[in-house]
Every structure is written in C-alpha cells, then in structure tokens.
Amino acid sequence: MHRFFCKEIGEPGNSVELDTRDQRHLFKTLRARPGDEVELANGRGTVAIARIDGNNALLIKNREDFPPPAVKIHLFVSPPRRQKMDQLLRQCAETGVWKLVPILTARSVSQPEDSVLERWDAVLLEACKQAKNPYHPEVQPLQPFAKAVASCKNMDIYFGAPQGTWPPRRMPEAKPLSDIAWFVGPEGGFSPDEESALIAAGAQALRIGPWVMRVETAAICGAALLLCCIQKQKETE
Template sequence: MHPPRAPLHPLLSGEHPLPKELGNYLVKVLRLRAGDRFVLFDPETRSEADAELLRDVPAVARVAAVRTAKRSSLRDVTLLQGLAKGDKPDQVLRAAVALGATHVTFVRTERSMPGAELRDERLRAVMLDTARQCGRGDLPELAPLSSLEAALQASDGLGVLLDPNAEQSLVELLRVVAPTQSIALAVGPEGGFSEKETQRLLAAGFQPVRLAPFVLRTELAAVAALAVVAAHAGLETQSAAGEPRATDP
C-alpha cells in the first residue's frame, strides 16, 4: 500500500509545524496520528520527501531529506480544450494531470456557453488533489481562459486536431513521431469546433486525427487522446532504455 501524499510549498527537511489546513487534512481526513508516515510533495519544485507526523494538534512533522519527485511528465504536451459547460473542465483537468499534460489552455470558442468563466483557485485545487492521488510530482501550467487565436500563438510542437471524420488515427500518427516530440492537442467543446475554427487550426498546421469509430463527448475525447499520447511516450521511452514493451512476448 502506498503511503498517503499531501502537497506542501515550500518543502524543507527538518521538524516543522504544518499549515493548519494541511494538518486538518492529515488528521481529520486521512486519520493520521503521531508516528504515522506519509509523503509530502512540492509541485513548484518537482520535489518530495518522506515525513512522519510527530504531533496531531497542532500538527508537527519531521521531514526527511528532500529528493526529486519520482514521477513527472515524460514529454511536453499542451492541451487546447474548447470550454465546455458544467463540471467538464474539472474532469478534463483531472485527466490532464493524471495523464501527463504539461500545459493546459481552456479556449473560448463559438460553441462555448456565452459568459462561462473559470475559477482559477478551484482549478488549482483540482490539480493538486489529482496530483496527490496519482503520485505526480509536478503540475501542468494552466493558462488563463483564452481565445483560439491567442492559444495558437502560444502553443508549440506538433499540432493535432481531434476530428471524428479524419482519415488518419492518432495511433497511426504517433507511429512516426519521436516520443520526445512536443505535441499540442486541440479538442473542441460540445458540438466541436466550428468550420471557421477548424480551418484556422488546419491553417496553423494542425493535423486532423480520429480516436475511435464513434463520436466522443468532449471530456472523454480529451481523456482518450491524452492516454494515447502518454502510453506512446512511456512505451517508447522503455523501448529506448532496453526494457520490454507491452507488446513484446
């Protein structure tokens, strides 16, 4: 069983009183008591450390030597996600953290709900909670809500446009792409990108690819695409290191 994890910035070795909110989380939510061990991580510096709770209330911990986080993103992946309604941004952001995206930009599109806004504090809390759960030691860079034009100007790497009618699949495209290649994934909102937006993406060099023989919901499309890209980076990295790939006998 993996030890529980909690975020803390700055992360320093030694004996320290813990912030009240963190102490409440460890004691009241995780039910830790003096003598219990856990892991602290600082996504700002991509570091982590083993820790022991010395006192419950107020919470005091002994933090061991700080080390580089064991798990972080394997490649530079930017997600350009059309702004969707409800809690879909939360779902997309959880997937982005757990599946290794390094940059996330929510894009206001022609089919986004008029007046929809994002709460940065809530989104950061979602990212921290996901990183705590999945073991990731860093966080994606979350850009402000943007127009498509501004997002394209800021994006870098191989542009990939998810299109259920595309001739080429994402898997086929990645077969000829190095696992270290930066990738920018463009995912439309409910109803997809408009024709004008699609043409702008194509003009910017984005290559249309499909994921499945079916039309996926926007939040599911983001999850599926990020999972394929993460698997490609992980498998190719293992292969380059001489480790067996999942398809090897």
C-alpha cells in the first residue's frame, strides 16, 4: 500500500487533502480509483488508512497513534558532501534517529547553507515513507561545535574515536524520556581540543569497529549499536 505524507490527520470518517504534488501522483501516476485505499502519515506518530470515495476525496477509515521512542538518539555529525549526506539522511530515517544536527568542526570539509535544509527535509520525508517510520526526524541548521556540545547538558554523550572502547564502559540509560547524543566527526576525526571538550562535558569515546569508517557509516552504525544496547537493557530489567 502506498504511503503519503499528510500534515493533519483527523478522526475516522473525516476527509483529508494531500498536497498538489502527491494528489497528482496518486491519481495521474498511480491511477487510483474510488474504493482504493492508501496509507497516510503525519510524521508525528499518527498513521491512518484512507479510502477514496466517488468524488476522489480521501476519507479516513482508521488511524493509529504510535508513542514516541522512550530513548531518543540525537545525531551530531560533521556533514559529508551532498551524495553521501543524502545517504546518511535516508539511513537516519531507517534507523530511527530522532534528530540530526550538522556540526562545524575544525576539520569539517562541508559547510552547508541553511538553504539546503528544505531539500534535506524532503529526503528524510521520502525515506520515512519507504521505511514506514511514523516519526519524521528533525534536522537542524549547521551549528558550531561548541554550541552543539553545550546543548547536550541533560543527555548521555558518546563520540566516535579510534582510542575509544566497545562496549561502552557506561551504558546508555533505558529510562523513559532520556536522550542520547552521538557525535561523529569529519573524515579526519575530531581535533584534540574537540575531544577534550567532549570528555569535559562527560562524553565517552566509543570505537564501534576494528577499521576506519566513513562519516556516514560511523554515524549510522553507532546510532544502531547504541539503540541495541538500550534494547538489551530493557530485556534484562
């Protein structure tokens, strides 16, 4: 069943409207007909099934509200160049990253302008549709490294580094409404001063594999492994 983004999803029996582009795709490209059903998602946890009536209106048949994850992964990453960044965005949606914050570090090779945020958001939206992820990850404008670290005062902080350990010496907490910050530097890694700043903020260095990883690989592998740690903790409680 095809999934479409719909900003506002009402109660069963109410009608909803897609934007012009999706409306055209549904009726012109997919050739949908009265009686067909489609899946709708608002990116904030609500998913619904809608049926097309005789006037080509979409009527909500049923809806389900998914609770947000108890533990949210905030990915702070020095963004790779365009094609690799698009890959990273898609994998964030597939993995379940809650928020993505591009950071400017001493060795960053890419400094995207705020104008790219709309395109990044569109990539995330399409990836959420394919992954059936009911929550659309938030993507923020580029932040200086120091500002990003300062924003993590109430989070468990981890960062990727060759001298790090695995598994974590201090496991991420599985308590409800907790947040994890996962920092990934550029291809050259964080500078010594940046690593010192992270450690001073209470961060733990992690080595998530035996070999050197690209930024987009390390970002997603680390996020997935931290989520697995949380799941294991839940299972043992």
